[in-house]
Amino acid sequence: MTGATAALPARVSARDDQRSPKLDLWICWWVFPAFYTLFGLIFVVLTRVMPPPRPGVGVDQINSFFHAHGTTIKLGFALLMVFIGLASVTNGLVAFQMKRMSVKPIFTYAYIATLAVGAVPGALFAAFAFLAAVFRPDRDPHLVALLYDVGLLTFVGSLGCFTTNYLVLALAIALDKNKVFPMWMAYITFWQIATELLAAPVFVFQKGAFAWNGAISFYEGTVIFVVFLGCLIVLLRRAIQQQPMDELVQD
Amino acid sequence: MVSILETTPTEQPRWHLPGDINIWVFVLADLFSFAFYFVVFMVYRIEHGSVFLDSQRHLNLTTGALNTLVLLASSRFVALAVQTARTGDYRRATRLVSLGGLCGILFTLIKSYEWFREIADGFTLPRNEFFMFYFSITGVHLFHVLIGLLVLALILRELREPSLRRASMVEAGAIYWHMVDLVWIVIFALLYLAR
Numbered sequence: 001m002t003g004a005t006a007a008l009p010a011r012v013s014a015r016d017d018q019r020s021p022k023l024d025l026w027i028c029w030w031v032f033p034a035f036y037t038l039f040g041l042i043f044v045v046l047t048r049v050m051p052p053p054r055p056g057v058g059v060d061q062i063n064s065f066f067h068a069h070g071t072t073i074k075l076g077f078a079l080l081m082v083f084i085g086l087a088s089v090t091n092g093l094v095a096f097q098m099k100r101m102s103v104k105p106i107f108t109y110a111y112i113a114t115l116a117v118g119a120v121p122g123a124l125f126a127a128f129a130f131l132a133a134v135f136r137p138d139r140d141p142h143l144v145a146l147l148y149d150v151g152l153l154t155f156v157g158s159l160g161c162f163t164t165n166y167l168v169l170a171l172a173i174a175l176d177k178n179k180v181f182p183m184w185m186a187y188i189t190f191w192q193i194a195t196e197l198l199a200a201p202v203f204v205f206q207k208g209a210f211a212w213n214g215a216i217s218f219y220e221g222t223v224i225f226v227v228f229l230g231c232l233i234v235l236l237r238r239a240i241q242q243q244p245m246d247e248l249v250q251d
Numbered sequence: 252m253v254s255i256l257e258t259t260p261t262e263q264p265r266w267h268l269p270g271d272i273n274i275w276v277f278v279l280a281d282l283f284s285f286a287f288y289f290v291v292f293m294v295y296r297i298e299h300g301s302v303f304l305d306s307q308r309h310l311n312l313t314t315g316a317l318n319t320l321v322l323l324a325s326s327r328f329v330a331l332a333v334q335t336a337r338t339g340d341y342r343r344a345t346r347l348v349s350l351g352g353l354c355g356i357l358f359t360l361i362k363s364y365e366w367f368r369e370i371a372d373g374f375t376l377p378r379n380e381f382f383m384f385y386f387s388i389t390g391v392h393l394f395h396v397l398i399g400l401l402v403l404a405l406i407l408r409e410l411r412e413p414s415l416r417r418a419s420m421v422e423a424g425a426i427y428w429h430m431v432d433l434v435w436i437v438i439f440a441l442l443y444l445a446r
Contacts, residue, residue: 187277194391195284201387204377208295210387215291220284 025240028093032233035086038079039123046076049126050222052152052213056206062145070134077127084123091115094232097239098169099249101176110168118161126155156212157202166192181235192228195221269333270423278430281395285434288391289441292384296445299380304446306381309374314365315443318358319436325354326432329403329425336410336421344421345410351428352403355396362393385442392431392438399424399431 020026043050048069057065066073091112098108129151133144170189173181199217201210209216268275296303332347366386369375376386402424409415 183273184276187273191277191280198387198391208380209291210383216288220287
Protein backbone atom coordinates (compact mmCIF):
# COMPACT_ATOMS: atom_id res chain seq x y z
CA MET A 1 0.00 0.00 0.00
CA THR A 2 2.76 2.37 1.02
CA GLY A 3 4.81 1.46 -2.03
CA ALA A 4 1.89 2.02 -4.38
CA THR A 5 1.04 5.48 -3.00
CA ALA A 6 4.70 6.47 -3.00
CA ALA A 7 5.05 5.58 -6.68
CA LEU A 8 1.82 7.29 -7.66
CA PRO A 9 2.54 11.04 -7.32
CA ALA A 10 5.26 11.30 -9.95
CA ARG A 11 3.23 9.44 -12.58
CA VAL A 12 0.03 11.36 -11.87
CA SER A 13 1.62 14.79 -11.72
CA ALA A 14 3.41 14.38 -15.07
CA ARG A 15 0.13 13.61 -16.82
CA ASP A 16 -1.85 16.03 -14.71
CA ASP A 17 0.45 18.94 -15.48
CA GLN A 18 -0.25 18.66 -19.17
CA ARG A 19 -3.99 18.18 -18.91
CA SER A 20 -5.03 20.71 -16.30
CA PRO A 21 -2.23 22.71 -14.80
CA LYS A 22 -3.08 24.50 -11.57
CA LEU A 23 -6.30 22.48 -11.22
CA ASP A 24 -6.02 22.69 -7.43
CA LEU A 25 -5.82 26.49 -7.54
CA TRP A 26 -8.70 26.78 -9.99
CA ILE A 27 -10.95 24.61 -7.80
CA CYS A 28 -10.22 26.94 -4.87
CA TRP A 29 -10.79 30.00 -7.05
CA TRP A 30 -14.24 28.82 -8.17
CA VAL A 31 -15.21 28.29 -4.53
CA PHE A 32 -14.75 32.05 -4.05
CA PRO A 33 -17.61 33.41 -6.24
CA ALA A 34 -19.75 30.33 -5.47
CA PHE A 35 -19.43 30.78 -1.70
CA TYR A 36 -20.13 34.51 -1.70
CA THR A 37 -23.13 34.10 -4.03
CA LEU A 38 -24.54 31.54 -1.61
CA PHE A 39 -23.65 33.83 1.32
CA GLY A 40 -25.56 36.66 -0.33
CA LEU A 41 -28.55 34.42 -1.08
CA ILE A 42 -28.70 33.20 2.54
CA PHE A 43 -28.34 36.61 4.17
CA VAL A 44 -30.39 38.67 1.70
CA VAL A 45 -33.11 36.42 0.32
CA LEU A 46 -33.65 33.75 2.97
CA THR A 47 -32.83 35.08 6.44
CA ARG A 48 -33.47 38.80 5.83
CA VAL A 49 -30.41 39.85 7.84
CA MET A 50 -29.35 41.99 4.87
CA PRO A 51 -30.51 44.67 4.43
CA PRO A 52 -31.04 44.66 8.18
CA PRO A 53 -34.55 45.14 9.56
CA ARG A 54 -35.06 48.36 11.54
CA PRO A 55 -33.45 48.70 14.98
CA GLY A 56 -35.97 51.18 16.43
CA VAL A 57 -39.04 48.91 16.47
CA GLY A 58 -41.17 47.55 19.31
CA VAL A 59 -41.23 44.04 20.77
CA ASP A 60 -44.41 43.18 18.82
CA GLN A 61 -42.89 44.09 15.47
CA ILE A 62 -39.75 42.11 16.25
CA ASN A 63 -41.83 39.05 17.09
CA SER A 64 -43.92 39.36 13.96
CA PHE A 65 -40.68 39.63 11.94
CA PHE A 66 -39.57 36.25 13.28
CA HIS A 67 -43.03 34.74 12.77
CA ALA A 68 -43.09 35.91 9.17
CA HIS A 69 -39.60 34.65 8.32
CA GLY A 70 -39.22 31.68 10.70
CA THR A 71 -39.08 29.00 8.02
CA THR A 72 -36.66 30.81 5.71
CA ILE A 73 -34.42 31.74 8.67
CA LYS A 74 -34.18 28.05 9.64
CA LEU A 75 -33.60 26.98 6.05
CA GLY A 76 -31.07 29.72 5.31
CA PHE A 77 -28.96 29.33 8.41
CA ALA A 78 -29.07 25.53 8.21
CA LEU A 79 -27.59 25.96 4.71
CA LEU A 80 -25.01 28.36 6.12
CA MET A 81 -23.95 25.80 8.73
CA VAL A 82 -23.37 23.27 5.95
CA PHE A 83 -21.34 25.61 3.75
CA ILE A 84 -19.67 28.11 6.13
CA GLY A 85 -16.48 26.02 6.15
CA LEU A 86 -15.93 26.95 2.50
CA ALA A 87 -14.98 30.43 3.72
CA SER A 88 -11.71 28.87 4.86
CA VAL A 89 -10.96 27.80 1.26
CA THR A 90 -11.47 31.37 0.01
CA ASN A 91 -9.33 32.76 2.82
CA GLY A 92 -6.75 30.05 2.22
CA LEU A 93 -6.45 31.08 -1.43
CA VAL A 94 -5.82 34.74 -0.50
CA ALA A 95 -3.37 33.64 2.22
CA PHE A 96 -1.54 31.47 -0.32
CA GLN A 97 -1.15 34.42 -2.70
CA MET A 98 0.04 36.54 0.25
CA LYS A 99 2.73 33.93 0.90
CA ARG A 100 3.99 34.55 -2.64
CA MET A 101 4.57 38.18 -1.72
CA SER A 102 7.99 39.37 -0.61
CA VAL A 103 6.70 40.35 2.84
CA LYS A 104 7.21 38.16 5.91
CA PRO A 105 4.48 35.52 6.43
CA ILE A 106 3.35 37.28 9.63
CA PHE A 107 0.87 39.19 7.44
CA THR A 108 -0.55 35.90 6.19
CA TYR A 109 -0.89 34.49 9.71
CA ALA A 110 -2.63 37.69 10.83
CA TYR A 111 -4.92 37.55 7.78
CA ILE A 112 -6.00 33.97 8.54
CA ALA A 113 -6.38 34.64 12.27
CA THR A 114 -8.50 37.80 11.89
CA LEU A 115 -10.91 36.09 9.50
CA ALA A 116 -11.09 32.91 11.58
CA VAL A 117 -12.06 34.96 14.65
CA GLY A 118 -14.17 37.42 12.61
CA ALA A 119 -16.42 34.62 11.30
CA VAL A 120 -17.88 34.25 14.81
CA PRO A 121 -19.30 37.78 15.29
CA GLY A 122 -19.54 38.46 11.54
CA ALA A 123 -21.80 35.51 10.67
CA LEU A 124 -22.15 32.67 13.19
CA PHE A 125 -23.29 34.66 16.22
CA ALA A 126 -26.05 36.36 14.21
CA ALA A 127 -27.08 33.02 12.73
CA PHE A 128 -27.41 31.29 16.11
CA ALA A 129 -29.20 34.25 17.69
CA PHE A 130 -31.79 34.19 14.88
CA LEU A 131 -32.03 30.39 14.96
CA ALA A 132 -32.64 30.48 18.73
CA ALA A 133 -35.28 33.21 18.25
CA VAL A 134 -37.33 31.06 15.84
CA PHE A 135 -36.66 27.75 17.65
CA ARG A 136 -39.43 28.24 20.25
CA PRO A 137 -42.23 30.41 18.86
CA ASP A 138 -43.86 30.56 22.33
CA ARG A 139 -40.81 32.13 23.99
CA ASP A 140 -41.17 35.35 26.04
CA PRO A 141 -41.41 38.13 23.39
CA HIS A 142 -38.86 40.26 25.27
CA LEU A 143 -36.28 37.48 25.05
CA VAL A 144 -36.95 37.23 21.31
CA ALA A 145 -36.32 40.98 21.07
CA LEU A 146 -33.02 40.46 22.89
CA LEU A 147 -31.95 37.84 20.35
CA TYR A 148 -32.86 40.25 17.53
CA ASP A 149 -30.57 42.93 19.00
CA VAL A 150 -27.75 40.49 19.72
CA GLY A 151 -27.91 39.04 16.21
CA LEU A 152 -27.94 42.32 14.33
CA LEU A 153 -25.51 44.22 16.58
CA THR A 154 -22.85 41.54 16.18
CA PHE A 155 -23.52 41.20 12.45
CA VAL A 156 -23.18 44.90 11.55
CA GLY A 157 -21.01 46.04 14.46
CA SER A 158 -18.21 43.48 14.35
CA LEU A 159 -15.40 45.75 13.19
CA GLY A 160 -12.04 45.09 14.82
CA CYS A 161 -11.19 41.78 13.20
CA PHE A 162 -12.13 43.03 9.75
CA THR A 163 -10.32 46.38 9.95
CA THR A 164 -7.15 44.55 11.02
CA ASN A 165 -7.75 42.02 8.26
CA TYR A 166 -7.93 44.76 5.62
CA LEU A 167 -4.94 46.53 7.14
CA VAL A 168 -2.63 43.49 6.95
CA LEU A 169 -3.78 42.70 3.40
CA ALA A 170 -3.31 46.32 2.28
CA LEU A 171 0.13 46.56 3.89
CA ALA A 172 1.24 43.24 2.40
CA ILE A 173 0.18 44.37 -1.11
CA ALA A 174 1.80 47.80 -0.67
CA LEU A 175 5.12 46.41 0.62
CA ASP A 176 5.28 43.42 -1.75
CA LYS A 177 8.08 43.62 -4.29
CA ASN A 178 6.89 40.60 -6.31
CA LYS A 179 3.78 42.53 -7.45
CA VAL A 180 1.39 39.62 -6.91
CA PHE A 181 -1.43 42.18 -6.69
CA PRO A 182 -1.28 45.70 -8.22
CA MET A 183 -0.76 48.66 -5.91
CA TRP A 184 -4.27 50.03 -6.49
CA MET A 185 -5.68 46.98 -4.70
CA ALA A 186 -3.77 48.10 -1.59
CA TYR A 187 -5.54 51.46 -1.85
CA ILE A 188 -8.96 49.83 -2.40
CA THR A 189 -8.32 47.77 0.72
CA PHE A 190 -7.28 50.85 2.73
CA TRP A 191 -10.47 52.51 1.49
CA GLN A 192 -12.47 49.70 3.10
CA ILE A 193 -11.02 50.51 6.52
CA ALA A 194 -12.53 54.00 6.74
CA THR A 195 -15.98 52.65 5.88
CA GLU A 196 -15.70 49.93 8.51
CA LEU A 197 -14.86 52.57 11.13
CA LEU A 198 -18.10 54.41 10.40
CA ALA A 199 -20.10 51.37 11.49
CA ALA A 200 -18.93 51.96 15.08
CA PRO A 201 -21.92 54.25 15.96
CA VAL A 202 -24.40 51.36 15.43
CA PHE A 203 -24.12 50.70 19.17
CA VAL A 204 -25.53 54.17 19.91
CA PHE A 205 -28.30 54.88 17.40
CA GLN A 206 -31.67 53.24 16.88
CA LYS A 207 -32.47 55.26 13.77
CA GLY A 208 -30.79 57.39 11.13
CA ALA A 209 -27.78 57.08 8.87
CA PHE A 210 -25.58 55.57 11.60
CA ALA A 211 -28.01 52.96 12.91
CA TRP A 212 -27.39 49.31 11.97
CA ASN A 213 -29.61 49.70 8.89
CA GLY A 214 -28.30 53.20 8.14
CA ALA A 215 -27.19 54.61 4.79
CA ILE A 216 -23.64 55.18 6.06
CA SER A 217 -23.05 52.41 8.59
CA PHE A 218 -24.63 49.64 6.51
CA TYR A 219 -25.35 50.51 2.87
CA GLU A 220 -22.17 52.37 1.99
CA GLY A 221 -19.96 49.82 3.74
CA THR A 222 -21.73 46.95 2.01
CA VAL A 223 -21.49 48.50 -1.46
CA ILE A 224 -17.76 49.11 -0.98
CA PHE A 225 -17.32 45.57 0.36
CA VAL A 226 -18.92 44.17 -2.81
CA VAL A 227 -16.59 46.33 -4.97
CA PHE A 228 -13.61 45.12 -2.90
CA LEU A 229 -14.70 41.49 -3.21
CA GLY A 230 -15.18 41.81 -6.98
CA CYS A 231 -11.67 43.27 -7.37
CA LEU A 232 -10.21 40.54 -5.15
CA ILE A 233 -11.84 37.73 -7.18
CA VAL A 234 -10.67 39.20 -10.50
CA LEU A 235 -7.13 39.82 -9.21
CA LEU A 236 -6.88 36.33 -7.70
CA ARG A 237 -7.72 34.93 -11.13
CA ARG A 238 -4.99 37.05 -12.69
CA ALA A 239 -2.50 36.09 -9.99
CA ILE A 240 -3.16 32.36 -10.56
CA GLN A 241 -2.77 32.80 -14.34
CA GLN A 242 0.53 34.63 -13.94
CA GLN A 243 1.91 32.31 -11.27
CA PRO A 244 4.80 30.22 -12.70
CA MET A 245 4.13 26.46 -12.52
CA ASP A 246 7.42 25.66 -10.82
CA GLU A 247 7.37 28.51 -8.32
CA LEU A 248 8.39 27.65 -4.77
CA VAL A 249 6.20 29.26 -2.13
CA GLN A 250 7.69 30.01 1.28
CA ASP A 251 6.52 27.92 4.26
CA MET B 252 -2.50 71.15 -21.36
CA VAL B 253 -0.36 73.87 -22.90
CA SER B 254 2.44 71.40 -23.52
CA ILE B 255 0.10 69.16 -25.54
CA LEU B 256 -0.89 72.06 -27.80
CA GLU B 257 2.67 73.13 -28.31
CA THR B 258 3.94 69.77 -29.55
CA THR B 259 4.05 69.10 -33.26
CA PRO B 260 2.01 66.14 -34.55
CA THR B 261 5.09 63.95 -34.95
CA GLU B 262 6.20 64.39 -31.36
CA GLN B 263 4.83 62.35 -28.47
CA PRO B 264 2.66 64.62 -26.32
CA ARG B 265 4.56 65.32 -23.12
CA TRP B 266 1.53 64.88 -20.94
CA HIS B 267 2.44 63.65 -17.51
CA LEU B 268 0.11 62.08 -14.96
CA PRO B 269 1.26 63.27 -11.55
CA GLY B 270 1.94 60.44 -9.10
CA ASP B 271 0.72 57.21 -10.67
CA ILE B 272 -2.61 55.68 -11.66
CA ASN B 273 -2.89 53.81 -8.32
CA ILE B 274 -3.09 56.94 -6.17
CA TRP B 275 -5.79 58.33 -8.47
CA VAL B 276 -7.87 55.15 -8.05
CA PHE B 277 -7.66 55.68 -4.29
CA VAL B 278 -8.38 59.41 -4.34
CA LEU B 279 -11.41 59.00 -6.60
CA ALA B 280 -12.71 56.09 -4.51
CA ASP B 281 -12.25 58.07 -1.30
CA LEU B 282 -13.91 61.13 -2.80
CA PHE B 283 -16.85 58.89 -3.68
CA SER B 284 -17.13 57.94 0.02
CA PHE B 285 -17.09 61.55 1.17
CA ALA B 286 -19.54 62.58 -1.57
CA PHE B 287 -21.85 59.86 -0.27
CA TYR B 288 -21.57 61.21 3.32
CA PHE B 289 -22.35 64.71 2.08
CA VAL B 290 -25.42 63.59 0.12
CA VAL B 291 -26.75 61.64 3.13
CA PHE B 292 -26.01 64.65 5.35
CA MET B 293 -28.01 66.91 3.03
CA VAL B 294 -30.94 64.47 2.95
CA TYR B 295 -31.09 64.45 6.76
CA ARG B 296 -30.61 68.21 6.85
CA ILE B 297 -33.70 68.67 4.69
CA GLU B 298 -35.63 66.28 6.94
CA HIS B 299 -34.53 67.82 10.25
CA GLY B 300 -33.97 71.44 9.17
CA SER B 301 -34.62 73.18 12.50
CA VAL B 302 -32.53 70.73 14.58
CA PHE B 303 -29.64 71.13 12.18
CA LEU B 304 -29.81 74.94 12.18
CA ASP B 305 -30.06 75.14 15.99
CA SER B 306 -27.17 72.73 16.48
CA GLN B 307 -25.02 74.43 13.86
CA ARG B 308 -25.06 77.65 15.91
CA HIS B 309 -23.08 75.87 18.64
CA LEU B 310 -20.15 75.17 16.31
CA ASN B 311 -17.16 77.46 16.67
CA LEU B 312 -16.85 79.28 13.33
CA THR B 313 -13.52 80.85 14.29
CA THR B 314 -11.74 77.55 14.86
CA GLY B 315 -13.37 76.17 11.71
CA ALA B 316 -12.17 79.11 9.61
CA LEU B 317 -8.73 78.98 11.24
CA ASN B 318 -8.43 75.30 10.40
CA THR B 319 -9.43 76.00 6.80
CA LEU B 320 -6.63 78.58 6.51
CA VAL B 321 -4.13 76.23 8.19
CA LEU B 322 -4.97 73.40 5.81
CA LEU B 323 -4.91 75.68 2.75
CA ALA B 324 -1.47 76.94 3.80
CA SER B 325 -0.38 73.36 4.28
CA SER B 326 -1.55 72.42 0.78
CA ARG B 327 0.33 75.41 -0.64
CA PHE B 328 3.57 74.29 1.06
CA VAL B 329 3.16 70.75 -0.27
CA ALA B 330 2.38 72.02 -3.80
CA LEU B 331 5.54 74.17 -3.69
CA ALA B 332 7.47 71.13 -2.44
CA VAL B 333 6.39 69.17 -5.54
CA GLN B 334 7.57 71.95 -7.86
CA THR B 335 10.85 72.26 -5.96
CA ALA B 336 11.44 68.48 -5.93
CA ARG B 337 10.94 68.42 -9.72
CA THR B 338 13.73 70.96 -10.14
CA GLY B 339 16.01 68.83 -7.98
CA ASP B 340 16.28 71.24 -5.05
CA TYR B 341 15.63 68.54 -2.45
CA ARG B 342 16.84 70.55 0.52
CA ARG B 343 14.19 73.21 -0.05
CA ALA B 344 11.57 70.53 -0.83
CA THR B 345 12.33 68.90 2.53
CA ARG B 346 11.80 72.23 4.31
CA LEU B 347 8.50 72.80 2.50
CA VAL B 348 7.17 69.31 3.25
CA SER B 349 8.11 69.84 6.92
CA LEU B 350 6.16 73.11 6.95
CA GLY B 351 3.18 71.34 5.35
CA GLY B 352 3.37 68.64 8.01
CA LEU B 353 3.58 71.18 10.84
CA CYS B 354 0.40 72.81 9.52
CA GLY B 355 -1.21 69.37 9.53
CA ILE B 356 -0.23 68.89 13.18
CA LEU B 357 -1.60 72.36 13.98
CA PHE B 358 -4.89 71.39 12.28
CA THR B 359 -5.09 68.27 14.47
CA LEU B 360 -4.46 70.32 17.63
CA ILE B 361 -7.09 72.95 16.74
CA LYS B 362 -9.59 70.20 15.86
CA SER B 363 -8.93 68.42 19.17
CA TYR B 364 -9.45 71.70 21.06
CA GLU B 365 -12.72 72.29 19.17
CA TRP B 366 -13.98 68.78 19.95
CA PHE B 367 -12.92 69.12 23.58
CA ARG B 368 -14.89 72.36 23.94
CA GLU B 369 -17.99 70.90 22.33
CA ILE B 370 -17.92 67.73 24.40
CA ALA B 371 -17.34 69.80 27.58
CA ASP B 372 -20.43 71.86 26.69
CA GLY B 373 -22.48 68.66 26.39
CA PHE B 374 -22.61 68.45 22.60
CA THR B 375 -21.67 64.81 22.18
CA LEU B 376 -22.21 62.37 19.32
CA PRO B 377 -25.51 60.87 20.57
CA ARG B 378 -27.05 64.33 21.27
CA ASN B 379 -28.88 64.62 17.95
CA GLU B 380 -28.71 63.90 14.23
CA PHE B 381 -26.54 66.94 13.51
CA PHE B 382 -23.82 66.15 16.05
CA MET B 383 -23.86 62.53 14.92
CA PHE B 384 -22.88 63.73 11.44
CA TYR B 385 -20.54 66.41 12.79
CA PHE B 386 -18.42 64.03 14.88
CA SER B 387 -18.50 61.19 12.36
CA ILE B 388 -17.60 63.25 9.29
CA THR B 389 -14.96 65.39 11.02
CA GLY B 390 -13.69 62.21 12.72
CA VAL B 391 -13.23 60.37 9.45
CA HIS B 392 -11.59 63.47 8.00
CA LEU B 393 -9.22 63.70 10.97
CA PHE B 394 -8.35 60.03 10.42
CA HIS B 395 -7.41 61.00 6.85
CA VAL B 396 -5.29 63.91 8.14
CA LEU B 397 -3.40 61.54 10.46
CA ILE B 398 -2.75 59.14 7.57
CA GLY B 399 -1.63 62.16 5.53
CA LEU B 400 0.86 63.11 8.24
CA LEU B 401 2.24 59.58 8.09
CA VAL B 402 2.56 59.90 4.30
CA LEU B 403 4.37 63.27 4.65
CA ALA B 404 6.73 61.66 7.20
CA LEU B 405 7.51 58.89 4.68
CA ILE B 406 8.18 61.52 1.99
CA LEU B 407 10.55 63.37 4.33
CA ARG B 408 12.43 60.15 4.95
CA GLU B 409 12.81 59.59 1.22
CA LEU B 410 13.85 63.18 0.50
CA ARG B 411 16.64 63.03 3.08
CA GLU B 412 18.13 59.88 1.57
CA PRO B 413 19.50 60.57 -1.97
CA SER B 414 19.17 56.93 -3.08
CA LEU B 415 15.47 56.85 -2.16
CA ARG B 416 14.36 60.13 -3.77
CA ARG B 417 11.45 59.78 -6.20
CA ALA B 418 9.50 62.75 -7.56
CA SER B 419 6.50 60.43 -8.15
CA MET B 420 6.33 59.63 -4.43
CA VAL B 421 6.25 63.33 -3.56
CA GLU B 422 3.55 63.84 -6.19
CA ALA B 423 1.44 60.93 -4.94
CA GLY B 424 1.64 62.21 -1.35
CA ALA B 425 0.73 65.71 -2.49
CA ILE B 426 -2.30 64.42 -4.43
CA TYR B 427 -3.55 62.71 -1.28
CA TRP B 428 -2.88 65.78 0.85
CA HIS B 429 -4.76 68.04 -1.58
CA MET B 430 -7.70 65.63 -1.42
CA VAL B 431 -7.73 65.94 2.39
CA ASP B 432 -7.72 69.71 1.96
CA LEU B 433 -10.47 69.68 -0.68
CA VAL B 434 -12.70 67.50 1.48
CA TRP B 435 -12.21 69.81 4.46
CA ILE B 436 -13.33 72.83 2.44
CA VAL B 437 -16.58 71.05 1.57
CA ILE B 438 -17.02 69.96 5.22
CA PHE B 439 -16.47 73.53 6.38
CA ALA B 440 -18.98 74.87 3.88
CA LEU B 441 -21.64 72.23 4.58
CA LEU B 442 -21.38 71.78 8.34
CA TYR B 443 -20.29 75.23 9.52
CA LEU B 444 -21.48 77.74 6.94
CA ALA B 445 -24.56 76.52 5.03
CA ARG B 446 -27.66 78.03 6.60
